[in-house]
Amino acid sequence: MLLPHSNRPRNLIQKSKTARKYRSTFCCLPLLSAYIFFIISSPIALIMNTEIEYPLTVRYCSVCTMPLEYCEYSDNKACQKQLANCKQEYKALPTVQLLTSSYKLKLDPYAAKRKQARKTPEGKNAKNDHNNVKNCITRNDKVKEATHVLGLEAFGVDLKEACKVFTKKFGTRCNVVRETGELFIHGNFVCQMFDLIPEKFSNISIRDIVDKGVRDVASDSDEE
Amino acid sequence: MFKKFDKEDITGSTQLKSSVQKGIRNKLVEQFIDLDKVIEEILPKKENFKVIKGRDHLELITAADGTVLFIKHRDYPYFPTLKLLHQYPFILPHQQVDKGAIKFVLNGSHIMCPGLTSPGAKLDETIEKGAIVAIMAEGKEHALAIGSMTMSAADVKSINTGIGVDNLHYLNDGLWNLPKQA
Secondary structure, X not given: OOOOHHHOOHHHHHHXXXXXXXXXXXXXXXXXXXXXXXXXXXXXXXXXXXXOOOOOOOOEOOOOOOEHXXXXXXXXXXXXXXXXXXXXXXXXXXXXXXXXXEEEEOOOHHHHHHHHHHHOOOOXXXXXXXXXXXXXXXXXXXXXXXXXXXXXXXXXXXXXXXXXXXXXXXXXXXXXXXXXXXXXXXXXXXXXXXXXXXXXXXXXXXXXEEEEEEOOOOOEEOOO | OOOOOOHHHEEEEEEOOHHHXXXXXXXXXXXXXXXXXXXXXXXXXXXXXXXXXXXXXXXXXXOOXXXXXXXXXXXXXXXXXXXXXXXXXXXXXXXXXXXHHHHHHOOOOOEEHHHHHOOOOEOOXXXXXXXXXXXXXXXXXXXXXXXXXOOOHHHHHHHOXXXXXXXXXXXXXXXXXXOOOO
Protein backbone atom coordinates (compact mmCIF):
# COMPACT_ATOMS: atom_id res chain seq x y z
CA MET A 1 0.00 0.00 0.00
CA LEU A 2 1.55 3.26 -1.07
CA LEU A 3 1.17 6.15 1.33
CA PRO A 4 0.79 9.58 -0.23
CA HIS A 5 4.08 11.50 -0.30
CA SER A 6 3.21 13.87 2.50
CA ASN A 7 2.18 11.05 4.84
CA ARG A 8 5.28 8.96 4.30
CA PRO A 9 7.67 8.74 7.27
CA ARG A 10 10.29 11.49 7.11
CA ASN A 11 13.38 9.29 6.96
CA LEU A 12 12.04 7.54 3.82
CA ILE A 13 11.53 10.85 2.02
CA GLN A 14 15.08 11.95 2.81
CA LYS A 15 16.50 8.65 1.61
CA SER A 16 14.82 8.94 -1.78
CA LYS A 17 16.18 12.49 -2.27
CA THR A 18 19.79 11.49 -1.65
CA ALA A 19 19.40 8.35 -3.72
CA ARG A 20 18.06 10.46 -6.58
CA LYS A 21 20.96 12.91 -6.25
CA TYR A 22 23.62 10.19 -6.44
CA ARG A 23 21.80 8.37 -9.20
CA SER A 24 21.68 11.47 -11.38
CA THR A 25 25.40 12.24 -10.97
CA PHE A 26 26.38 8.65 -11.62
CA CYS A 27 24.06 8.33 -14.61
CA CYS A 28 25.31 11.44 -16.41
CA LEU A 29 28.97 10.77 -15.81
CA PRO A 30 29.39 7.43 -17.59
CA LEU A 31 27.11 8.47 -20.48
CA LEU A 32 29.02 11.69 -21.09
CA SER A 33 32.39 10.03 -20.80
CA ALA A 34 31.34 7.18 -23.08
CA TYR A 35 30.13 9.71 -25.65
CA ILE A 36 33.42 11.62 -25.50
CA PHE A 37 35.39 8.38 -25.71
CA PHE A 38 33.57 7.33 -28.88
CA ILE A 39 34.01 10.73 -30.51
CA ILE A 40 37.73 10.73 -29.86
CA SER A 41 38.33 7.18 -30.97
CA SER A 42 35.82 6.95 -33.85
CA PRO A 43 36.92 4.79 -36.77
CA ILE A 44 37.08 5.77 -40.45
CA ALA A 45 33.97 7.75 -41.40
CA LEU A 46 31.04 5.72 -42.64
CA ILE A 47 30.24 8.31 -45.27
CA MET A 48 32.75 9.39 -47.85
CA ASN A 49 34.93 12.07 -46.38
CA THR A 50 35.97 14.61 -49.00
CA GLU A 51 39.10 15.51 -47.04
CA ILE A 52 40.52 12.00 -47.18
CA GLU A 53 42.12 10.78 -50.35
CA TYR A 54 40.77 7.49 -51.62
CA PRO A 55 41.82 4.74 -52.14
CA LEU A 56 43.12 4.39 -48.59
CA THR A 57 46.40 2.56 -48.25
CA VAL A 58 46.14 -0.28 -45.78
CA ARG A 59 49.16 -1.94 -44.24
CA TYR A 60 48.89 -5.69 -44.32
CA CYS A 61 51.02 -7.99 -42.22
CA SER A 62 53.68 -9.75 -44.25
CA VAL A 63 53.12 -13.02 -42.39
CA CYS A 64 49.36 -13.45 -42.06
CA THR A 65 48.30 -11.03 -44.85
CA MET A 66 45.60 -9.51 -42.66
CA PRO A 67 45.54 -5.85 -41.58
CA LEU A 68 48.08 -5.29 -38.80
CA GLU A 69 45.47 -4.88 -36.07
CA TYR A 70 44.23 -8.44 -36.62
CA CYS A 71 47.66 -10.00 -36.13
CA GLU A 72 46.69 -11.13 -32.64
CA TYR A 73 43.99 -13.37 -34.10
CA SER A 74 46.24 -15.17 -36.54
CA ASP A 75 47.46 -18.64 -35.61
CA ASN A 76 50.93 -17.90 -36.83
CA LYS A 77 53.38 -17.48 -33.97
CA ALA A 78 55.85 -15.44 -36.00
CA CYS A 79 53.04 -13.03 -36.74
CA GLN A 80 52.26 -12.56 -33.07
CA LYS A 81 55.88 -11.61 -32.46
CA GLN A 82 55.37 -8.72 -34.86
CA LEU A 83 52.56 -7.54 -32.63
CA ALA A 84 54.91 -5.11 -30.92
CA ASN A 85 55.23 -3.16 -34.17
CA CYS A 86 51.49 -3.27 -34.75
CA LYS A 87 50.63 -1.92 -31.33
CA GLN A 88 52.52 1.28 -31.96
CA GLU A 89 50.00 2.14 -34.62
CA TYR A 90 46.89 0.72 -33.07
CA LYS A 91 46.66 1.59 -29.43
CA ALA A 92 45.23 -1.11 -27.23
CA LEU A 93 41.80 -0.52 -25.75
CA PRO A 94 41.98 0.98 -22.26
CA THR A 95 41.74 -1.48 -19.41
CA VAL A 96 41.39 -1.20 -15.68
CA GLN A 97 44.39 -2.89 -14.07
CA LEU A 98 44.41 -4.37 -10.61
CA LEU A 99 47.62 -4.98 -8.72
CA THR A 100 48.31 -6.19 -5.23
CA SER A 101 51.24 -5.27 -3.10
CA SER A 102 52.26 -5.93 0.41
CA TYR A 103 53.77 -3.56 2.88
CA LYS A 104 55.07 -3.69 6.37
CA LEU A 105 53.78 -1.52 9.11
CA LYS A 106 56.28 0.94 10.51
CA LEU A 107 57.46 -0.02 13.94
CA ASP A 108 56.50 2.58 16.45
CA PRO A 109 57.86 1.40 19.77
CA TYR A 110 56.46 4.35 21.69
CA ALA A 111 52.85 3.94 20.59
CA ALA A 112 52.47 0.75 22.51
CA LYS A 113 54.03 2.32 25.58
CA ARG A 114 51.63 5.24 25.30
CA LYS A 115 48.73 2.83 25.15
CA GLN A 116 50.05 0.99 28.13
CA ALA A 117 50.59 4.23 30.08
CA ARG A 118 46.96 5.17 29.53
CA LYS A 119 45.68 1.91 30.86
CA THR A 120 47.84 1.48 34.00
CA PRO A 121 47.77 4.12 36.71
CA GLU A 122 51.00 5.91 37.63
CA GLY A 123 53.36 4.33 40.08
CA LYS A 124 53.15 0.77 38.81
CA ASN A 125 56.22 -1.41 38.41
CA ALA A 126 58.54 -0.12 35.73
CA LYS A 127 59.74 -3.64 34.93
CA ASN A 128 56.30 -4.81 33.94
CA ASP A 129 55.92 -1.90 31.58
CA HIS A 130 59.07 -2.78 29.67
CA ASN A 131 58.01 -6.36 29.12
CA ASN A 132 54.68 -5.32 27.73
CA VAL A 133 56.28 -2.85 25.34
CA LYS A 134 58.43 -5.62 23.82
CA ASN A 135 55.43 -7.83 23.19
CA CYS A 136 53.62 -5.02 21.56
CA ILE A 137 56.47 -4.33 19.16
CA THR A 138 56.60 -7.90 17.83
CA ARG A 139 52.83 -7.97 17.44
CA ASN A 140 53.02 -4.82 15.27
CA ASP A 141 55.45 -6.43 12.85
CA LYS A 142 52.67 -7.39 10.41
CA VAL A 143 52.75 -7.58 6.64
CA LYS A 144 49.60 -6.15 5.16
CA GLU A 145 48.25 -6.32 1.62
CA ALA A 146 46.97 -3.51 -0.56
CA THR A 147 45.13 -3.24 -3.86
CA HIS A 148 46.05 -0.75 -6.59
CA VAL A 149 43.46 0.15 -9.20
CA LEU A 150 44.87 1.79 -12.34
CA GLY A 151 43.25 3.08 -15.47
CA LEU A 152 39.90 4.26 -14.15
CA GLU A 153 40.49 7.76 -15.54
CA ALA A 154 40.46 6.49 -19.11
CA PHE A 155 36.82 5.53 -18.57
CA GLY A 156 35.97 8.98 -17.30
CA VAL A 157 35.54 7.91 -13.71
CA ASP A 158 36.07 10.59 -11.05
CA LEU A 159 38.75 9.17 -8.74
CA LYS A 160 37.40 10.84 -5.64
CA GLU A 161 33.95 9.39 -6.19
CA ALA A 162 35.46 5.98 -6.81
CA CYS A 163 37.41 6.32 -3.58
CA LYS A 164 34.25 6.99 -1.62
CA VAL A 165 32.58 3.97 -3.20
CA PHE A 166 35.43 1.69 -2.19
CA THR A 167 35.73 2.98 1.37
CA LYS A 168 32.02 2.54 1.84
CA LYS A 169 32.03 -0.97 0.43
CA PHE A 170 35.14 -2.35 2.08
CA GLY A 171 35.33 -0.29 5.22
CA THR A 172 39.07 0.33 4.77
CA ARG A 173 41.03 3.41 3.84
CA CYS A 174 41.41 4.31 0.17
CA ASN A 175 43.81 6.94 -1.20
CA VAL A 176 44.15 8.59 -4.57
CA VAL A 177 47.72 8.76 -5.88
CA ARG A 178 47.57 11.85 -8.09
CA GLU A 179 50.80 11.33 -10.05
CA THR A 180 49.81 7.98 -11.52
CA GLY A 181 46.04 8.34 -11.29
CA GLU A 182 45.68 5.18 -9.27
CA LEU A 183 43.67 4.22 -6.23
CA PHE A 184 45.41 2.64 -3.27
CA ILE A 185 43.15 0.53 -1.07
CA HIS A 186 44.26 -1.10 2.15
CA GLY A 187 43.47 -4.78 1.91
CA ASN A 188 43.35 -7.31 -0.91
CA PHE A 189 40.07 -6.92 -2.78
CA VAL A 190 41.00 -8.04 -6.27
CA CYS A 191 38.25 -10.68 -6.49
CA GLN A 192 35.55 -8.30 -5.30
CA MET A 193 36.69 -5.67 -7.82
CA PHE A 194 35.61 -7.80 -10.75
CA ASP A 195 32.01 -7.64 -9.53
CA LEU A 196 32.06 -4.22 -7.94
CA ILE A 197 33.51 -2.09 -10.73
CA PRO A 198 31.01 -3.07 -13.47
CA GLU A 199 28.20 -2.76 -10.95
CA LYS A 200 29.08 0.73 -9.84
CA PHE A 201 30.47 2.15 -13.11
CA SER A 202 28.20 1.22 -15.96
CA ASN A 203 30.57 1.99 -18.81
CA ILE A 204 33.20 -0.49 -17.63
CA SER A 205 32.48 -4.12 -18.41
CA ILE A 206 34.04 -7.10 -16.71
CA ARG A 207 36.14 -7.78 -19.81
CA ASP A 208 37.94 -4.46 -19.39
CA ILE A 209 39.35 -5.38 -15.99
CA VAL A 210 42.71 -7.12 -15.88
CA ASP A 211 44.43 -8.61 -12.85
CA LYS A 212 48.08 -7.87 -13.22
CA GLY A 213 49.21 -9.82 -10.18
CA VAL A 214 51.65 -8.67 -7.58
CA ARG A 215 53.53 -5.44 -7.77
CA ASP A 216 56.91 -5.35 -6.07
CA VAL A 217 56.70 -2.13 -4.18
CA ALA A 218 58.25 -1.96 -0.77
CA SER A 219 56.38 0.89 0.82
CA ASP A 220 56.15 1.81 4.43
CA SER A 221 52.92 3.18 5.69
CA ASP A 222 52.03 4.74 8.97
CA GLU A 223 50.39 2.71 11.61
CA GLU A 224 46.67 3.33 11.66
CA MET B 1 31.03 -18.86 -48.55
CA PHE B 2 34.67 -18.84 -49.51
CA LYS B 3 35.97 -21.05 -46.76
CA LYS B 4 37.36 -23.54 -49.25
CA PHE B 5 38.01 -21.73 -52.47
CA ASP B 6 41.06 -21.92 -54.65
CA LYS B 7 42.21 -22.00 -58.26
CA GLU B 8 40.56 -25.34 -58.96
CA ASP B 9 37.11 -23.88 -58.38
CA ILE B 10 37.49 -21.58 -61.38
CA THR B 11 35.95 -22.88 -64.54
CA GLY B 12 36.74 -20.11 -67.02
CA SER B 13 36.92 -16.43 -67.77
CA THR B 14 35.01 -14.45 -70.33
CA GLN B 15 35.37 -11.05 -71.90
CA LEU B 16 32.07 -9.18 -71.93
CA LYS B 17 30.38 -7.01 -74.52
CA SER B 18 30.63 -3.32 -73.75
CA SER B 19 26.86 -3.05 -73.43
CA VAL B 20 26.85 -5.75 -70.79
CA GLN B 21 29.76 -4.06 -69.03
CA LYS B 22 27.83 -0.80 -68.98
CA GLY B 23 24.86 -2.59 -67.48
CA ILE B 24 26.97 -4.08 -64.70
CA ARG B 25 28.60 -0.74 -63.94
CA ASN B 26 25.24 0.95 -63.62
CA LYS B 27 23.97 -1.79 -61.36
CA LEU B 28 26.98 -1.44 -59.07
CA VAL B 29 26.67 2.33 -58.86
CA GLU B 30 23.01 1.93 -58.03
CA GLN B 31 23.61 -0.58 -55.28
CA PHE B 32 26.55 0.86 -53.36
CA ILE B 33 26.75 4.15 -51.48
CA ASP B 34 28.76 6.91 -53.18
CA LEU B 35 30.37 4.46 -55.60
CA ASP B 36 29.73 6.75 -58.56
CA LYS B 37 32.41 9.16 -57.31
CA VAL B 38 35.13 6.52 -57.38
CA ILE B 39 33.87 4.09 -60.06
CA GLU B 40 36.27 5.66 -62.57
CA GLU B 41 39.25 4.60 -60.46
CA ILE B 42 37.94 1.10 -59.81
CA LEU B 43 36.40 0.21 -63.18
CA PRO B 44 37.44 2.76 -65.78
CA LYS B 45 35.12 3.09 -68.75
CA LYS B 46 37.83 2.65 -71.33
CA GLU B 47 39.20 -0.57 -69.89
CA ASN B 48 37.35 -3.80 -70.34
CA PHE B 49 36.89 -5.89 -67.28
CA LYS B 50 36.65 -9.66 -67.20
CA VAL B 51 34.21 -12.00 -65.56
CA ILE B 52 35.59 -15.20 -64.09
CA LYS B 53 33.15 -18.02 -63.64
CA GLY B 54 33.42 -20.36 -60.71
CA ARG B 55 31.69 -23.47 -59.52
CA ASP B 56 28.24 -23.15 -57.94
CA HIS B 57 26.92 -20.21 -59.95
CA LEU B 58 29.66 -17.82 -58.95
CA GLU B 59 30.92 -14.86 -60.97
CA LEU B 60 33.95 -12.76 -60.09
CA ILE B 61 34.36 -9.37 -61.71
CA THR B 62 38.03 -8.60 -62.19
CA ALA B 63 39.82 -5.55 -63.47
CA ALA B 64 41.99 -5.76 -66.57
CA ASP B 65 45.10 -6.49 -64.50
CA GLY B 66 43.49 -9.47 -62.75
CA THR B 67 42.54 -8.18 -59.29
CA VAL B 68 39.13 -9.43 -58.20
CA LEU B 69 36.82 -6.53 -57.42
CA PHE B 70 33.22 -7.68 -57.10
CA ILE B 71 31.50 -10.99 -56.60
CA LYS B 72 28.13 -12.10 -57.82
CA HIS B 73 26.45 -15.19 -56.54
CA ARG B 74 23.07 -16.53 -57.58
CA ASP B 75 21.46 -16.00 -54.16
CA TYR B 76 22.97 -12.65 -53.27
CA PRO B 77 23.40 -9.23 -54.89
CA TYR B 78 26.82 -7.90 -55.92
CA PHE B 79 29.32 -7.43 -53.12
CA PRO B 80 32.90 -6.14 -53.14
CA THR B 81 36.01 -8.00 -52.02
CA LEU B 82 37.43 -7.08 -48.63
CA LYS B 83 40.57 -5.63 -50.21
CA LEU B 84 38.42 -3.19 -52.15
CA LEU B 85 36.33 -2.42 -49.08
CA HIS B 86 39.44 -1.56 -47.07
CA GLN B 87 40.37 0.98 -49.72
CA TYR B 88 36.88 2.49 -49.97
CA PRO B 89 35.16 1.79 -46.64
CA PHE B 90 32.17 4.02 -47.33
CA ILE B 91 30.56 1.93 -50.06
CA LEU B 92 28.78 -0.38 -47.63
CA PRO B 93 26.86 0.31 -44.39
CA HIS B 94 28.70 -0.85 -41.27
CA GLN B 95 27.61 -3.19 -38.50
CA GLN B 96 29.92 -3.71 -35.56
CA VAL B 97 30.35 -6.94 -33.62
CA ASP B 98 31.90 -7.23 -30.19
CA LYS B 99 35.41 -8.44 -29.45
CA GLY B 100 34.40 -11.98 -28.54
CA ALA B 101 32.89 -12.65 -31.94
CA ILE B 102 36.04 -11.79 -33.94
CA LYS B 103 37.63 -15.19 -33.48
CA PHE B 104 34.54 -17.00 -34.74
CA VAL B 105 33.95 -14.74 -37.70
CA LEU B 106 37.56 -15.30 -38.79
CA ASN B 107 36.79 -19.02 -38.85
CA GLY B 108 33.93 -18.44 -41.25
CA SER B 109 30.99 -18.74 -38.89
CA HIS B 110 27.86 -16.66 -39.42
CA ILE B 111 27.13 -13.75 -37.11
CA MET B 112 24.57 -14.45 -34.42
CA CYS B 113 22.17 -11.81 -33.16
CA PRO B 114 23.68 -11.56 -29.66
CA GLY B 115 26.98 -10.55 -31.28
CA LEU B 116 25.24 -7.48 -32.69
CA THR B 117 23.23 -6.50 -29.63
CA SER B 118 25.76 -6.98 -26.83
CA PRO B 119 27.72 -4.03 -25.40
CA GLY B 120 30.68 -3.31 -27.62
CA ALA B 121 28.61 -3.92 -30.73
CA LYS B 122 26.92 -1.27 -32.85
CA LEU B 123 23.77 -2.08 -34.78
CA ASP B 124 22.65 0.15 -37.63
CA GLU B 125 18.87 -0.03 -37.34
CA THR B 126 17.99 1.30 -40.77
CA ILE B 127 19.16 -1.78 -42.63
CA GLU B 128 16.69 -4.17 -44.22
CA LYS B 129 16.77 -7.90 -44.83
CA GLY B 130 19.01 -9.04 -47.65
CA ALA B 131 21.23 -5.94 -47.62
CA ILE B 132 24.97 -6.36 -47.94
CA VAL B 133 26.85 -4.93 -44.94
CA ALA B 134 30.46 -4.51 -43.89
CA ILE B 135 31.15 -6.21 -40.57
CA MET B 136 33.48 -4.18 -38.37
CA ALA B 137 35.07 -5.33 -35.15
CA GLU B 138 35.04 -3.59 -31.80
CA GLY B 139 38.19 -1.57 -31.44
CA LYS B 140 39.42 -2.20 -34.98
CA GLU B 141 39.63 0.25 -37.81
CA HIS B 142 39.24 -2.06 -40.81
CA ALA B 143 36.42 -4.31 -41.89
CA LEU B 144 36.49 -7.85 -40.63
CA ALA B 145 34.07 -9.44 -43.06
CA ILE B 146 31.26 -8.82 -45.54
CA GLY B 147 27.85 -10.24 -44.89
CA SER B 148 24.22 -10.27 -45.90
CA MET B 149 21.46 -9.60 -43.40
CA THR B 150 19.22 -12.64 -42.82
CA MET B 151 16.68 -10.47 -41.01
CA SER B 152 16.15 -6.73 -40.76
CA ALA B 153 18.08 -4.85 -38.09
CA ALA B 154 14.91 -4.17 -36.12
CA ASP B 155 14.24 -7.92 -36.02
CA VAL B 156 17.79 -8.61 -34.89
CA LYS B 157 17.24 -6.29 -31.97
CA SER B 158 13.86 -7.71 -30.97
CA ILE B 159 14.30 -11.45 -31.63
CA ASN B 160 17.96 -11.62 -30.57
CA THR B 161 18.47 -15.32 -31.31
CA GLY B 162 19.73 -17.20 -34.32
CA ILE B 163 21.78 -16.02 -37.27
CA GLY B 164 21.65 -12.28 -37.89
CA VAL B 165 24.13 -11.83 -40.71
CA ASP B 166 25.37 -14.43 -43.18
CA ASN B 167 29.13 -14.38 -43.40
CA LEU B 168 29.92 -14.18 -47.13
CA HIS B 169 33.56 -13.13 -47.24
CA TYR B 170 36.01 -12.76 -44.35
CA LEU B 171 39.69 -12.04 -43.77
CA ASN B 172 42.06 -14.79 -44.81
CA ASP B 173 39.47 -16.94 -46.52
CA GLY B 174 39.86 -18.61 -49.90
CA LEU B 175 38.94 -15.50 -51.86
CA TRP B 176 41.26 -13.22 -49.86
CA ASN B 177 44.19 -15.49 -50.64
CA LEU B 178 43.34 -15.89 -54.31
CA PRO B 179 46.15 -14.68 -56.55
CA LYS B 180 45.63 -12.31 -59.47
CA GLN B 181 43.93 -13.94 -62.44
CA ALA B 182 45.84 -12.54 -65.38
